[in-house]
Amino acid sequence: MEESLLRVEELHKSFGDLEVLRGVSLVLSQGRKLSIIGPSGSGKSTLLRCINYLEEPTKGHIYVNGHLVGEKLVDGRYVRMSSKELAPQRAEIGMVFQNFYLWPHLTARENVAIGPQRVRGLSKKDSLDLADMMLEKVRMARKRDEYPERLSGGQQQRVAIARALAQEPRLMLFDEPTSALDPELVGEVLKVIYELADEGRTMVLVTHEIGFAQEVSDEVIFVDKGRVAAHGPPCDVLQNPQQERLCSFLGKLLGS
Amino acid sequence: MLEFLPFDPWKAVQFSQVLLRGAIMTVQITAGALVIAIVLGLMMAVIKTSRVRVVRFLVDAYIEIFRGIPALTLLFILYFGLAYSGLQIKSVPAAILGLGLVGCATLTEVFRSGFEALHHGQREAALAVGMTPIMAMRNIILPQAVRITLPPIGNYAIGLLKDTAIVSAIAAPEIMFYARNLVTSTFDTTTIYVLAAILYFCLSFPLARIVSRLEERRRSWQ
Numbered sequence: 462m463e464e465s466l467l468r469v470e471e472l473h474k475s476f477g478d479l480e481v482l483r484g485v486s487l488v489l490s491q492g493r494k495l496s497i498i499g500p501s502g503s504g505k506s507t508l509l510r511c512i513n514y515l516e517e518p519t520k521g522h523i524y525v526n527g528h529l530v531g532e533k534l535v536d537g538r539y540v541r542m543s544s545k546e547l548a549p550q551r552a553e554i555g556m557v558f559q560n561f562y563l564w565p566h567l568t569a570r571e572n573v574a575i576g577p578q579r580v581r582g583l584s585k586k587d588s589l590d591l592a593d594m595m596l597e598k599v600r601m602a603r604k605r606d607e608y609p610e611r612l613s614g615g616q617q618q619r620v621a622i623a624r625a626l627a628q629e630p631r632l633m634l635f636d637e638p639t640s641a642l643d644p645e646l647v648g649e650v651l652k653v654i655y656e657l658a659d660e661g662r663t664m665v666l667v668t669h670e671i672g673f674a675q676e677v678s679d680e681v682i683f684v685d686k687g688r689v690a691a692h693g694p695p696c697d698v699l700q701n702p703q704q705e706r707l708c709s710f711l712g713k714l715l716g717s
Numbered sequence: 718m719l720e721f722l723p724f725d726p727w728k729a730v731q732f733s734q735v736l737l738r739g740a741i742m743t744v745q746i747t748a749g750a751l752v753i754a755i756v757l758g759l760m761m762a763v764i765k766t767s768r769v770r771v772v773r774f775l776v777d778a779y780i781e782i783f784r785g786i787p788a789l790t791l792l793f794i795l796y797f798g799l800a801y802s803g804l805q806i807k808s809v810p811a812a813i814l815g816l817g818l819v820g821c822a823t824l825t826e827v828f829r830s831g832f833e834a835l836h837h838g839q840r841e842a843a844l845a846v847g848m849t850p851i852m853a854m855r856n857i858i859l860p861q862a863v864r865i866t867l868p869p870i871g872n873y874a875i876g877l878l879k880d881t882a883i884v885s886a887i888a889a890p891e892i893m894f895y896a897r898n899l900v901t902s903t904f905d906t907t908t909i910y911v912l913a914a915i916l917y918f919c920l921s922f923p924l925a926r927i928v929s930r931l932e933e934r935r936r937s938w939q
Contacts (some may be wrong), residue, residue: 515841544850552847562842566860576846579856621842628846 464527466491466663467512467632472521474507481507483687484521489680494664496674496695499684500710505667506559508684509636512665513554514547525554526631552580555625559637561617563609569596569620570605573627580628588627595623599653615646619653626657633657635666671714675699683707724908732899732909733916739892740916746812746891747878753817754877755870758824763854765829776825783822789883791815796887812884812891820877827869831862871928875921882917892916 467489474482481504489495497505510516512523514531522539523530530550532539542550563572573592577583583591596602599619609617618638625633635654639647651673658664658677668674674681674695681698683691683706691698691707702708761776783791792815795806806814835858843853885894896913900906 513845515844548844548847548849548852551845554845556842556845558838558842558845560836560838562836562838564839564842564857564861566864575856576848579852580847624842624846 464491465489465524466493466526467665468524469508469512470522470524472508472511472523473519474504474511474516475519481687482511482518485684485687485689486521487682487689487692489663489665492661492663493680494658494662494666494678496678496681497665497667497684498669498671498674498681498710499690503684504687505684506636509634509665509667512632512634513551513556515556517541525550530554548580552576552628553631555628555630555633557618557621557625557633557635557638559640561609561614561621561641563617563621563624565609568606568608569601569612569623572609572620573624576624577627591627592623595626596620598626598656599623600649613646614642615649618642618650622650622653622657631663633662633664635664635668637667637669639668639670669714671699671711683710685710724905728903728905729908729912732903732905732912735895735899736892736909736912736916739890739895740920742809742889743878743881743891743917744920746809746816746881746884746889747874749813750816750820750877750881751874753813754820754824754873757817757821759828759859761821761825762828762832765825766832766854780822780825783819786819788816788819788880789886791819792884792887808884808887808889811887812881812889816877816880816884820873823873824870827866827873828862831866832858834865835861868928868932871924871931875924875928878921878924879917 465488467487469485469487472482472485473480485504485508487495497508499505507516511518512525512530514523517531522532528550529539531542531547533542533546534540563569564575567575570589570592573595574585574588577591578585578588593602593605596605599622601616601619601623604612604616604620609620612620618641622638638654639650642650647670651670654664654666654673655677666674666678676695678695681691681693681695682689683698683702683704685706691702691704698707699711702711761779765773765776767773792811795811795815796808799806839857839861840850840853843857844850848856881891882893885891885897888894892913896909899909903909
């Protein structure tokens with residue numbers, strides 16, 4: 462059997478009385494791209510944030526590359542990891558946020574370099590070289606010495622992608638990477654994500670860009686009310702929707 | 718020849734020389750108390766981000782207690798009270814410690830609001846690249862919080878400089894201590910206290926200028 466890179470098992474997440482995820486399971490093999498779509502409040506961002514344990518699931522388990530994330534088995538029981546044990550696991554999962562969250566006190570180059578330097582213990586020179594390579598990849602090398610406040614949203618998001626790439630992650634998570642951008646800046650960010658997809662990276666994207674999801678992903682899941690309501694290749698889920706909720710969601714999104 | 722002046726300039730020069738000795742001590746006490754307040758305040762603000770409720774409670778209790786006690790009362794306890802129970806602290810260390818302990822309660826709140834001014838996404842992004850919470854605090858949160866809190870710390874330092882006047886009450890030889898001694902021996906009240914005021918102003922004004930520079934700079938990260 463082919464070992465899956467990402468396996469999510471019966472994931473539940475509640476915030477107080479609010480049940481956001483009600484049993485989500487999915488499997489993703491190495492090199493595959495999965496898009497998660499769904500109405501706002503459906504739990505798709507929470508699902509993504511549970512994968513690297515920025516949110517702790519109420520129930521259920523996450524496996525990346527066959528290893529439990531955020532938990533360990535002690536005498537047959539699941540025990541939460543310490544934050545120190547969790548950190549190296551997170552380092553293997555790159556995350557790109559909707560609002561970029563670049564660190565404003567560091568230049569673009571330092572934003573990318575500080576992770577490798579502090580987390581992986583690279584020398585300052587090596588981490589800066591790595592940062593330059595990653596910034597080159599997202600076409601931001603020219604702006605490497607700028608502080609985030611001097612960059613457009615699209616540029617900031619590209620630096621944020623470079624920062625995630627510098628972790629040399631096995632898995633990349635994108636949480637609505639273009640939702641906070643002005644329309645004219647969306648294209649440059651999507652182009653970079655396309656290129657990463659072409660490199661054969663394993664990616665999970667939460668997105669509202671249906672056209673993009675269709676082109677870039679191998680699989681699409683439609684999350685509705687905390688459950689996976691549809692799952693399949695993009696041509697089935699997006700072009701030939703079977704569920705009424707999915708039809709109306711796509712209809713609203715495409716303005717028809 | 719200078720009789721039109723409302724004071725005797727020759728005496729004023731003599732008084733100034735005495736007061737200047739006190740000014741050096743004023744600066745030392747201010748600096749010492751500031752260091753204690755910053756170090757302890759920062760530590761307590763970091764501790765307050767802890768998830769352990771008991772720890773947060775202890776910090777809150779400290780802040781409330783020291784916020785509710787006049788600095789002068791605390792100084793008397795440290796200087797006279799402890800001496801009575803056998804622990805003798807000299808006036809200058811007692812002054813530095815007392816003002817530092819009171820200031821630390823103020824600065825804990827300043828640092829805490831500095832942390833809160835940062836979006837939680839800043840910390841999440843640090844965790845997402847694989848930093849531990851401690852690394853995130855050190856590399857991402859603290860550098861930004863310090864930058865944000867520099868102007869209020871500067872304002873606090875100005876207040877502290879002026880508040881050092883009260884430590885003359887426990888005989889720490891700073892500006893007001895010398896001023897009062899001079900008044901007792903010469904009765905030239907007006908000249909001496911006006912000179913003391915001028916001296917305080919000369920010390921605090923440059924600080925105030927630095928604070929407004931910091932406030933301007935804070936608008937940009939460069």
